[in-house]
Amino acid sequence: MSVPNNLKYTKTDEWIKVEGKVGTVGITDYAQDQLSDIVFVEVAVAPDEEVKKEATIATVESVKAAADVSCPVSGKVVSVNNDLPNTPELVNSDPYGKAWMVKIELSNPSELNALMDSAAYEEFIKERSH
Amino acid sequence: MFTPHTKTEREEMLKTIGVRSLEDLFQDVPAGHRFPKLDLPPALTEMEALAELQxxxxxxxxxxxxxxxLGAGAYNHYTPAAVDMLLRRGEFYTAYTPYQPEISQGTLQSIFEYQSLIVELTGMEAANASHYDGATATAESVVMAYHNFRGKRKKVVMSPAVNPQYRATVxxxxxxxxxxxxVGDGPQADLNAGPESLTPLIDDQTSLVIVQYPDFFGRIFDYTSLINSAHQVGALVAVVINPTALGLLKTPGEMGADIVVGEGQPLGIPLSYGGPYLGIFATRKEYVRKVAGRIVGETADKEGRRGYVLTLTAREQHIRREKATSNICTNVGLMALAATMYMSLVGKQGFRQVANLCYQKAHYAAEKIAKIPGYSLCSDTPFFHEFMVCCPRPVEEINAHLLDDGILGGYDLSADYPTLKNHMLIAVTEMNRREEIDALCESLEEVSHA
Amino acid sequence: MPEPTIYELSSPGRAGVRFPEPDVPATPLPEGLLRKDLPLPELSELDVVRHFTHLSTKNYSIDGGFYPLGSCTMKYNPKINEETARLPGFTMTHPLQPIETVQGNLAMMYQLQEWLKEITGFAGITLQPAAGAQGELTGVLIMRAYHCSRGDVKRTKILIPDSAHGTNPASTAMSGMEVLSLPSDARGNIDLDALRAVCDDTLAGLMLTNPNTLGLFDEHVLDIVDIVHKAGGLVYGDGANLNALLGIVRPGDTGFDIMHLNLHKTFSTPHGGGGPGSGPVVVAKHLVDFLPTPVVTIIEEGNEEMPPLYGYATPTKSIGRIKSFNGHFGMLVRAYTYISMHGAEGLREIAELSVLNANYILARLKNIYHVPYDRICMHEFVAEGKWDDAPEVHALDIAKRLMDYNFHPPTNYFPLIVHEALMIEPTETESKQTLDTFIDAMVKIAEEAHTQPELLKEAPHNTPVGRLDEIKAAKELVLCCMLPETA
Incomplete structure (x- = not known):
């Protein structure tokens, strides 16, 4: 299970990569593996929309499960990945790259402190697989 | 009868389990409430039960x-004999929901065919496997539109000429x-007005506009311009249909409707005192993931053999639980099957014939009733097989007289619309012979003198 | 052989049914309001009969075999029910006829209301709901209306055990109420401490399936009801598992306030390949006024010469109408027939033998399949479909392999609290021979899982189609047949 060490993680299996003021959000390798083959992605927010931490920003569906993607931080949506609805399988093949979902301009960067680093997230995955 | 074990078998089984008696299996049930004495009549044999129900x-x-x-949402039509003969096959009616596609292809393919027929009939792009009836399908259209806009649009505009029971269910x-x-169907609503009266109510807070086609009073309006104005402010439009009428009439799809719902009972389903019936639900492809209920899709197995499965199930309650937008589970699969059989049997020609017979006989009746002194048609808008008659006396009194003459009169509109005193809604189908219509007219004439 | 679709079988100009020519003078059709084309198929009657007969042979059904399908109560559907429901005196009545002309229908519905109240121990009933899920929606709306009528508007929280059916939380959310999940304890009961901890003045009620979806009767049911009532909440019973309780205990007697019944489970009305069902809701005295409209009642009492006059009434604080007309009337006739043929003793025997059958299978399988909650069960039990020494085999594979032995699979992957769950409910109508054959198949499959796991992974082998590609279905979304000319 891949857990890159330059990202921050949530307990609901989202990742965020922060560059300057902007954070890029997606779901983790572990999450895509749990869901299995993704057949549908819907991004639920649009550019310029203000979102609060933990608001639903996207929905991901496989044939046997559905999951809402929660925003790890508050801020304003800068852009959304418009390729995903047509190529949902990217979430399985490249969860940390091409399958990014939303870019957000952080309104409260201190919210990042509450997120896990890669080591903590790896431990968190281990706990749950028992 | 229905429980096969002999005494010996029961004892063997109890021994295997390791208890002495059947009572021992119920130790977890609070002793004070265990084995109540039920006050029920003694059991009947099959022949006695049949006699009693007869x-x-x-x-x-x-x-x-x-x-x-009498119509007003349920209609007396002819059902070809083959429909019920086929429906009685135990392989259909004693089957479970087709969650195991390998052993449910009969049910799955027939639902797929049902979806296809509904799509063609309504001019839409996708249909689900059914809701309970026209009323609940209409209610689900409101729920779907609400969630489509993520609850941000708070207004639903409903025509007062939508079936009152459907509006109550919504x-x-x-x-x-x-x-x-x-909004739209309050006591101040102008019942004589056409769809244009709804336009001023539609704004950028409106999620859905609901109209009926033909409407509850039997009238046919072309909703194209209403739908255009709704679309201009981003609202969706649901059209409640009568499927028989679509044998002749322009489809809601052609008018631009986003959702089509309706009561499928006229498609080979007995009146049966109100149910079970069939809730039709169709929409555009872009909204298909927002639709509640089961949907069947085509696919293949590993050897490339065509097969069908329940698809888009991740929307449903058994997966999404409290996040599902609808709780529907069991629908009315067998009724959808009956409708599929009916549409296949009557086919392209027969369906048009039925619609035409309804139209012709209803217009003959309307014209004849309008000539009876004291009676008139309440509207000059085109109608299909149901129309509103202004009567010289309260409908209840007239219907009592008709009943004495062996006639089940039309629906008393004052029950739902206090301003429509003495307004009767008359339905005519292919089942009404000319002599019956003539007898109705005679009886109506008599009662106006009585 | 794949069966062609009705569109593929269609041949232009063919007709299955003829209708008479109009016997009235012609009226012109309304120009501008007509459709251009009516793209329905064209088939002969025999084409249609063969097509649906072929399709029927691709279905598993109760008439064809055993469905150990947990929580679904797939019992035999007596043939007499189909006869009585089709009596023309019933099927040829219009739902809006004057009540004087449908006294038979109303008398039957009234009697059925009385019987169902007696069987469950409640004071009031509606026959309106079209299915169990609609019964739940009705029930939760009644709970909401009850609290609101007392000005107790902050009660918005409904507790639902983690073992509950998905419809429970979905119905709750649809009613605008908030769902709070409750954990189960090690014996499969509700965790009483967890329950106490969340009982406060925002509690609207608890939805309890008892016996629960593990097939276990909650050992503390009276305490649970008491705790919820003391906090001002109501207790809702999900009647999905009522089959185990007929004549054994009346939920109304144990303090439940409200419950829905599934006539298509407990009272033998057929499942129809996914409905129609019927989900009457029974309520205790304090909730009678909130029932949906209409309810069947006696309008004028009868006497020795005259039967009573039956009609409809709207309860004073009714939540309103939940569907059109008078419920799934045809299903009500079937349930009436079934109850009339059982009487009090017959009903108790249903529960006893459904519980006997489940415990018999449990006793014979529990050394082969791990059973996480090993107690005397009620009408069903849950086993695990996995072994540590056969790691590649899952519950799904066992389910699919059972089809090769001509059995319908048990419910799998539910309840969610058991990993790789196989939920087995035999019902009372199955003979010991059938149960033994099923047990033998389960034993054989457990062996195969260890010796030839690929047999399970590739199963089923003997069905009209093999495992179908659900990913392709969900991605390509082919939801209707293309017409030959537009394809």
């Missing part, structure tokens, strides 16, 4: 005993959506 059903007067001019279903407002 007696009970014999106390009814039926649409075979009476000439039926109100019940939306009790929990405290911020949702329903």
């Amino acid at each position: 007696d009970i059903s014999g106390a009814n007067e039926t649409v075979r005993d009476l000439a039926c001019f 109100r019940t279903y939306t009790q929990g959506y405290e911020d949702l407002i329903l």
